[in-house]
Amino acid sequence: MKQNIRHLSLSELQTLVTNWDFKKSKANYIYETIWYRHIYNFAEMPELPEGLLILLNEHCFIPQTKIFNNQMSTDGTIKCSLQLFDKHLIEGVLIPTEHRITVCVSSQVGCSLSCSFCATGYMERKRNVTFDEIVDQVVLLNDLALVHYQKPISNVVYMGMGEPMLNYQNVIQSVEKLTDQKGLSIAPKRITISTAGVAKMIKKLADEKIKINLALSLHAANDKKRNEIMPINESNRLEELIAMLNYFHTKSKNEITLEYILLEGFNDTIEDANELIAFYKKVPVHLVNILEYNSIQNANFQKPKESAIDAFVQHLQQHHINAHLRRSRGKDIAAACGQLANMSTT
Ligand code: SF4
Structure with missing residues (x-):
């Protein structure tokens, strides 16, 4: 089962990333990209090394919420x-x-x-x-x-x-x-x-x-x-x-x-x-x-x-x-x- 990465706190994300032998700063980068820039795709995070990208895609996911339909009222x-x-x-x-x-x-x-x-x-x-x-x-x-x-x-x-x-x-x-x-x-x-x-x-x-x-x-x-x-x-x-x-x-x-x-x-x-x-x-x-x-x-x-x-x-x-x-x-x-x-x- 892949883990919803947005349900990890910053310290949990840091533990995950450092357990994979990558620097804590990479976890900070992922967290900031997700929560402050609202980018929900690992492929759009250019500062991630390839090895980390592979592990993230293997073990984690970012659920996508999409606009399905919208209507504007006369007001x-x-x-x-x-x-x-x-x-x-x-x-x-x-x-x-x-x-x-x-x-x-x-x-x-x-x-x-x-x-x-x-x-x-x-x-x-x-x-x-x-x-x-x-x-x-x-x-x-x-x-x-x-x-x-x-x-x-x-x-x-x-x-x-x-x-x-x-x-x-x-x-x-x-x-x-x-x-x-x-x-x-x-x-x-x-x-x-x-x-x-x-x-x-x-x-x-x-x-x-x-x-x-x-x-x-x-x-x-x-x-x-x-x-x-x-x-x-x-x-x-x-x-x-x-x-x-x-x-x-x-x-x-x-x-x-x-x-x-x-x-x-x-x-x-x-x-x-x-x-x-x-x-x-x-x-x-x-x-x-x-x-x-x-x-x-x-x-x-x-x-x-x-x-x-x-x-x-x-x-x-x-x-x-x-x-x-x-x-x-x-x-x-x-x-x-x-x-x-x-x-x-x-
Ligand atoms: S007003 Fe509607 S949405 Fe709000 S608590 Fe009652 S049933 Fe639920």
């Missing part, structure tokens, strides 16, 4: 279907706005959490996306950003396919790579991990050295309703999430955002808004994003009427909640929130 959003080395497909999205270019990455192939409003939730979870494959998504989409917007990406959100907290180790390792100052050097405060609410992992994230932002996909602010659309809530109740969000803020001082998708006749009344206000007051939330729902084939939810959306948002703002209505980006290409899965399942 400039780009959705990419990315093929992993074992042919699984995931999706990543580039979202340009006036001041930033955000890349949304997938952390799992499919998802096991089965949120009823989400296209990915209807896919079987095939496997976790490894940390190097998460970095690949950012590198490939950054290249696309340079081509289409003439600017590099500025922000990374883990809001694509999958629940990042259920692939925790790979997510943290990918954050370490993305923030490496010799590499892409993305500031931790420009990285946000979104969760459907895995309470014990929120605590773990709070205790990490790297301080990144957190978004909780709330979508209903009482347990009964939340259980109906997000089965994860049955074992991670709102009171527990409130405690963990407070712990996260105390430990990390980083920003917490609440995400709330408005679903007609389900969570869009003034009473629902009042429950959201009550939840907001119990946690140190920086911002509440009210999201437009984007219909998917499998689910029977609809976006509320404009008047109901406006009334909901205004009610929050009148109660001094820092709430913003986020209009969907990339709806025409099914790249908007909760719609990822379409290209990958075809």
